[in-house]
Amino acid sequence: MRKPPEPVQVIKQRRDEALSKLVGRVPYIQYLGVTFDRRGDELTAVLPYAVKLIGNPLLPAIHGGVTSAFLEITSVISLSWATLWDDLESGELDGDSTAFRMPKTIDFTVDYLRSGLPRDAYARARITRSGRRYASVHVEGWQDNREKLFAQATGHFLMPQPRSDKS
Amino acid sequence: MSDKVNIARQFMEAIPHSRDLGMVLTAIENGVATITMPYDERLIGDPETGVVHGGAVSALMDSCCGAAVMSHPSNPGATATIDLRIDYMRSATPGQALSTTATCYHITRNVAFVRATAVDEDTDNPVAMATGTFTIEGQRR
Numbered sequence: 001m002r003k004p005p006e007p008v009q010v011i012k013q014r015r016d017e018a019l020s021k022l023v024g025r026v027p028y029i030q031y032l033g034v035t036f037d038r039r040g041d042e043l044t045a046v047l048p049y050a051v052k053l054i055g056n057p058l059l060p061a062i063h064g065g066v067t068s069a070f071l072e073i074t075s076v077i078s079l080s081w082a083t084l085w086d087d088l089e090s091g092e093l094d095g096d097s098t099a100f101r102m103p104k105t106i107d108f109t110v111d112y113l114r115s116g117l118p119r120d121a122y123a124r125a126r127i128t129r130s131g132r133r134y135a136s137v138h139v140e141g142w143q144d145n146r147e148k149l150f151a152q153a154t155g156h157f158l159m160p161q162p163r164s165d166k167s
Numbered sequence: 168m169s170d171k172v173n174i175a176r177q178f179m180e181a182i183p184h185s186r187d188l189g190m191v192l193t194a195i196e197n198g199v200a201t202i203t204m205p206y207d208e209r210l211i212g213d214p215e216t217g218v219v220h221g222g223a224v225s226a227l228m229d230s231c232c233g234a235a236v237m238s239h240p241s242n243p244g245a246t247a248t249i250d251l252r253i254d255y256m257r258s259a260t261p262g263q264a265l266s267t268t269a270t271c272y273h274i275t276r277n278v279a280f281v282r283a284t285a286v287d288e289d290t291d292n293p294v295a296m297a298t299g300t301f302t303i304e305g306q307r308r
Contacts, residue, residue: 028220031209054183055230056247063184064248065229069222076212102213105221109252 018088019043022080022100026073032066034073041085045074047121054118062116067141071123071153072108075137078125079103079157101160103135108155116150117143133159171195175234185230188223192234198271200234202227205264217261221295224285225253227267228297232281235269236301239279244305246279251299259294263287269297277303 019038023029032053037044047053047070055063080102087093125139134156141151175195179202180186188210194201204227212220229251236246259265269283279301285294 065226068225
């Protein structure tokens with residue numbers, strides 16, 4: 001007989017716990033106040049507006065560095081999340097496993113398309129290629145209107161390697 | 168300290184995000200600017216090692232490039248980033264301040280071209296390098 005499907009609450013709890021552990025470990029993500037919405041395996045990063053994020057007090061506009069950091073955080077977390085997903089679903093994810101180690105940014109290029117307005121911003125990353133060592137990610141950021149991006153970026157990342165001393 | 172550095176420093180302190188990260192402008196002249204940022208546990212990107220997040224490095228680099236453009240002898244009124252690429256060459260050493268020097272090496276009526284290097288205490292081995300283009304918004308008289 002086929003195994004009965006897992007109750008939906010159990011699945012949701014497992015996924016949400018893994019995500020909040022992944023995100024909660026990084027002080028800089030907490031400092032900027034970035035959170036992640038999850039629908040299935042798709043993540044949307046949210047940057048709630050705060051005065052400390054302002055780079056141009058006259059306009060006012062969000063600091064270009066904050067925009068870049070927000071897109072980079074979205075890329076790194078989306079990448080980690082994608083690598084972690086299979087282990088998470090097969091139940092092979094152990095508590096403090098190496099799976100929570102972050103990819104390292106090799107390079108990151110941001111297009112600033114509009115100034116960041118003093119309101120919440122959102123971002124979603126698409127993993128264009130994910131190999132054993134390198135990954136390429138494209139990420140889009142918007143505010144009120146999904147079609148009107150305020151910034152987009154492409155980055156290359158070095159994936160965490162399995163520890164050689166692993167027994 | 169020259170008046171120019173003083174004014175630029177006040178300008179920097181008027182930027183909420185730069186002030187929040189403790190950025191200090193230490194030199195600015197003829198399209199070249201230097202900004203330092205102290206190590207801060209809030210900026211950690213890798214909890215296993217305590218290494219600062221790349222995003223914090225880009226905030227520093229972006230500020231510094233903008234300051235370099237503003238200090239160019241052609242006196243641009245204001246500037247905004249069009250594009251900024253950052254190469255992360257190595258992890259910054261935890262506990263050490265970062266310092267970035269940016270040079271606005273070419274400027275036209277509409278666009279400024281900038282290069283920047285970020286170092287920690289090991290100044291011979293850059294942590295990151297950046298190249299960017301910036302808009303020119305009017306001229307100051």
